Amino acid sequence: MTTDFSATKRMFDLPAGMTYLDGNSLGPLPRAVADRVAHAVTQEWGHMLITGWNKAGWMDLPRRVGDRIARLIGAEAGSVIMGDTLSIKVYQALASAVEMNPERRVILSDTGNFPSDLYMADGLCRTLGRGYTLRTVAPEEVMEAIDETVAVTLITEVDYRTGRRHDMAAITERAHAKGALTIWDLAHSAGALPVDLAGCKADFAVGCTYKYLNSGPGGPAFIYVAPRHADLVRPALSGWLGHEAPFAFDLDYRPGRGIERMRVGTPPILQLAALDAALDVWDHVAMADLRATSLALTDRFIAGVEAACPDLVLATPRDHDRRGSQVSFRHPEGYAIMQALIAEGVVGDFRAPDIIRFGFTPLFIDAGDVDRAVAVLARIMAERLWDRPEFKARAKVT
């Protein structure tokens, strides 16, 4: 398959005049979603009511959608299931992993991880007590820090601020050599670049779907458990839909088969319907093409900005193997620069203290969009258009 990205671009409903480089925060609306969600509301919920759980396939949706995502992250069929939020899935994976490695007390992560992962790990350690600790090192020290005390590593492959990418295969190999398990957070990987969970022998992975997978605000998360572990993990979040027979209403919990046990409560059917429709776009995409085009776009953006904006300092690694699908620059006035960009219709985002961040999704971003973004940014920097009071007043959510 050769991917036609002009065709995928037409599958999105993008606002006129906007260059949207924030798909790494919230992906845009795929055209197929509105009808699919309306169908779920009116034809399924409205007409089928309670029978929708069977007749409309709602009960199987978390598994069926999980299989569609599995293909994009190099996971085995039947190894991924949808539900909850990424933070909950982090907790669930961590709680399972530490129980599988009962002699050890350390969860290892890095300071480049998304803070919620660290918060959830910290909360779990407090609940576990008994000396469980979150050890956080600098990203470049992760390999060295994996030793015989580590029960599990909790690493986000692609850094949400800089776009720096960890070496999943090497870290996983090192972890296994030291007797540790691995949890990979794919928030900025799934749909951004090829991932090979099975090939890397990853143990667990988690991710969200509202970024590069375009499921919409608050779309459900996913969890991957390697098939070799799936019948061994004992879920800490032992909800009824992860039970072997939920509708037997037994008083005692018995985990379901394989990945099914990672279900917790009732799945969010409307959000799953949106995600299911959003995933149709991927039927037309070869991941190798996506990566090649993403790298071409990010190279083009880096070259353009560096040529025109000497005050912006590249925060993203230049090496292709060491970055995801975003480009970030540092500048002390980053917040105001991003506000000025947004006012001109070039939408990226800002991450404290000084990072402006641009996501490049070949599905709906092309070279023309890159050139426009470069030109607008160059003008803002050359004419100091960011130096206005209205761009410096910080909004509550950026």
Next chain:
Amino acid sequence: MTTDFSATKRMFDLPAGMTYLDGNSLGPLPRAVADRVAHAVTQEWGHMLITGWNKAGWMDLPRRVGDRIARLIGAEAGSVIMGDTLSIKVYQALASAVEMNPERRVILSDTGNFPSDLYMADGLCRTLGRGYTLRTVAPEEVMEAIDETVAVTLITEVDYRTGRRHDMAAITERAHAKGALTIWDLAHSAGALPVDLAGCKADFAVGCTYKYLNSGPGGPAFIYVAPRHADLVRPALSGWLGHEAPFAFDLDYRPGRGIERMRVGTPPILQLAALDAALDVWDHVAMADLRATSLALTDRFIAGVEAACPDLVLATPRDHDRRGSQVSFRHPEGYAIMQALIAEGVVGDFRAPDIIRFGFTPLFIDAGDVDRAVAVLARIMAERLWDRPEFKARAKVT
């Protein structure tokens, strides 16, 4: 306000020819929902993209919707927030409560509780270790079982099978007298009958919204924390949106103010939009009217069925104070009887081993619906219409 239930009935989109007595499992579609969800998809997500978090008020939606539910359950403004599933909220409330009562090791629940609550409590005890135990007694033994060893009670007010209702005020008073905290599961209470969390001095409450609140399949759950506790609880599920300053991206967790700290991850905006629209119906409802009408409907149904169907044994308490808004009968062939009813357009549901269950929601069920359901059930029993092979083959989900 005097409630006009013929007006609320017109606010629902009910399938023609169906008498839907399963709103206690999945509420029907309120007419306002489809447009509101379509607006959230197309106008908010589609046009505002990332700025929807501020411009469309997505970030505040869990709190704003929580306040609308607070009014229905006798909770103080600012004490309820939406998110996750009921099972997750049970875990979150339990983990907070046991930490507030650190000298004690017992979670007390009863065998009439919904199994997922018990499973989640069991999972939490395993994660906590250190002697934490779930003690489960018969529903009628709860009062007696609350002693000085109990850290927290986890009680569902209305039994999902029988409709039996616990005495929230008495149990809460007894728990406090013995130094225990209380968590009330309102799955079959919120929107079913008046609840007075503040008046009962409840400590925590949790509930789902897809039953009597009609939010649709997989609608988000809610959690209540009494204002006297809200700035003291330390969340175990310490997600970034419960942080004091989520967008500071600090490496260390600091809980947000009050109920805000019970947020975890990114809220499900499409499901929240559906719920928000569904709650409009309640602007026209006085809870006292709802209760009076619900009791009249359930009395009418009990009297009609008992007169016509001597083989069905009432499982629901007759005493008004001791029941919710559903009526259940027992029969060894309950499953087949319910299938026969559904085939005739009278939709209730079956709960193993022998319970047929009927929910009565005055919002869209009136005396004519009750009479029709009685007549159909009477004919099925009199003519043994349930005794056919097609009604006895069990589906996967009932």
